[in-house]
Amino acid sequence: MSHPSFASIDALGQALQEAGYFADRRLATAVFLPLRLGRPLLLEGEPGVGKTELAKALSAALQRALIRLQCYDGLEQREALYEWNYAAQLLHMRAAEGRGEVGDLEREVYTGHYLIRRPLLQALQAPEPGAVLLIDEIDRADEPFEAFLLEYLGEYQVSIPELGTVRAQVPPVTILTSNRTRELNDAVKRRCLYHWLDYPERERELAIVRAQVPQASEQLTAQVARFVGKLRQSPFKDAFARAPGIAESVEWAKALVALDTLSLDPEVASDTAGILFKQREDVAALTQDLAREILHSEDAA
Ligand SMILES: Nc1ncnc2c1ncn2[C@@H]1O[C@H](COP(=O)(O)OP(=O)(O)OP(=O)(O)O)[C@@H](O)[C@H]1O
Ligand SMILES: [Mg+2]
Known part of the structure; x- marks a missing residue:
């Protein structure tokens, strides 16, 4: 699996620069490889060294929409992936009951129509040419959340109990950032290519x-x-x-x-x-x- 890529590392560096982002050869290589290999990129570095900005510039360079998931302590799956629109489901069921309809109401309300798509699902379902997904400051989320991300990071898919497996139409170009306030899970690291973003020359x-x-x-x-x-x-x-x-x-x-x-x-x-x-x-x-x-x-x- 490979993301749409640039002909060369220099071409990528050039495209980033046109988007206002200056990358040296090492950094351009670190971005080029995940694109080529179709893997997520984990960027770690001190605050203010250009981690978030890189994702923005890359989305501009690739002309793909940027979808951003800002992580924080207590971030839950329903804010990252999807939740059901309970109010709309309830209204639908009440209305159906009022009309005296019988049938499999439960099946009717667990469809895409009643799904509120959060960033991860939006990225997976983004139409051509696909999206750039920025999972920003993953170190602020907790470990269960990291574990939840594994399926996405490894296979660009997620399982939704009521709907089954949602697989990416176009694998999102995925960038995770961390300020390293804590050490990340090894399993997350293994699924990503890693780059330490240093202060610039x-x-x-x-x-x-x-x-x-x-x-x-x-x-x-x-x-x-x-x-x-x-x-x-x-x-x-x-x-x-x-x-x-x-x-x-x-x-x-x-x-x-x-x-x-x-x-x-x-x-x-x-x-x-x-x-x-x-x-x-x-x-x-x-x-x-x-x-x-x-x-x-x-x-x-
Ligand atoms: N390589 C770069 N080219 C152009 N501008 C840059 C570059 N790196 C950083 N900047 C500038 O520095 C600012 C801060 O960068 P950014 O917000 O991406 O840092 P960060 O590493 O995400 O920091 P934090 O860890 O605090 O979120 C950006 O708004 C941008 O103006
Ligand atoms: Mg940032």
């Missing part, structure tokens, strides 16, 4: 910020990419509990432009630390002295 971050904040001067953009890159590396990263993601770089560049900043200095960096960090201690840790040190630090060769 400086060149790629530069390209992203340049594309999303074109108003920023080239100098400022380069400084932002360099500065944020340093914050994520030793020795500076040790000063913070959580490193900024790509989303933060982009936000920061926008904020700096809003402040008419042409070039980064320690004062403005420290004053805007609240954009880069979301924890009080981290914000406080980016002092002017530290910012100066980062600005003046050497680049590794």
Whole structure:
């Protein structure tokens, strides 16, 4: 089983870029293979590194609808797959009784007509050219939910007691993401191809910020990419509990432009630390002295 694919890894990278997403060769390969092999892709990575965005860009690149299942603690099958429209079923049965009809009412109300389709079922039943299904933040759902997903992930089908097995007309291109707040079930991992999405190289971050904040001067953009890159590396990263993601770089560049900043200095960096960090201690840790040190630090060769 294989998904519609791109002629080459480069062609896929190009299509993603046209959708506004910058992927390096390693990431493009990690997306290319699941498409070729018809397997789900499990993307793990720190917050804000572009996991969700990748699914959106891929749906644009493939010109398939994006169907999204946001996971959370307590997510249940009926919210993910389907539920019966009890109110409509009841009305139908009352009306039939009122008309004095006899017959197999139960069979009548357990048909597709009374089914409320949730994301998984919508994805399975999506007409040509099929859908991209994003199962976002699977680590937030609980283990029984993961177990429930196995049939879908392995065979692109689900069993509905009243209707039987629903098999995909077109296998949905399926992407799962996780922030790794907990370790996922091995059985889920085995059914997926795995990719750890890392913070971007400086060149790629530069390209992203340049594309999303074109108003920023080239100098400022380069400084932002360099500065944020340093914050994520030793020795500076040790000063913070959580490193900024790509989303933060982009936000920061926008904020700096809003402040008419042409070039980064320690004062403005420290004053805007609240954009880069979301924890009080981290914000406080980016002092002017530290910012100066980062600005003046050497680049590794
Ligand atoms: N490769 C990329 N190309 C273009 N923009 C990107 C890329 N990666 C990230 N971004 C930008 O960063 C933002 C955050 O990315 P996204 O929401 O996908 O992160 P995430 O990994 O899903 O984070 P979280 O774990 O918090 O959900 C996106 O809205 C997008 O603007
Ligand atoms: Mg996300």
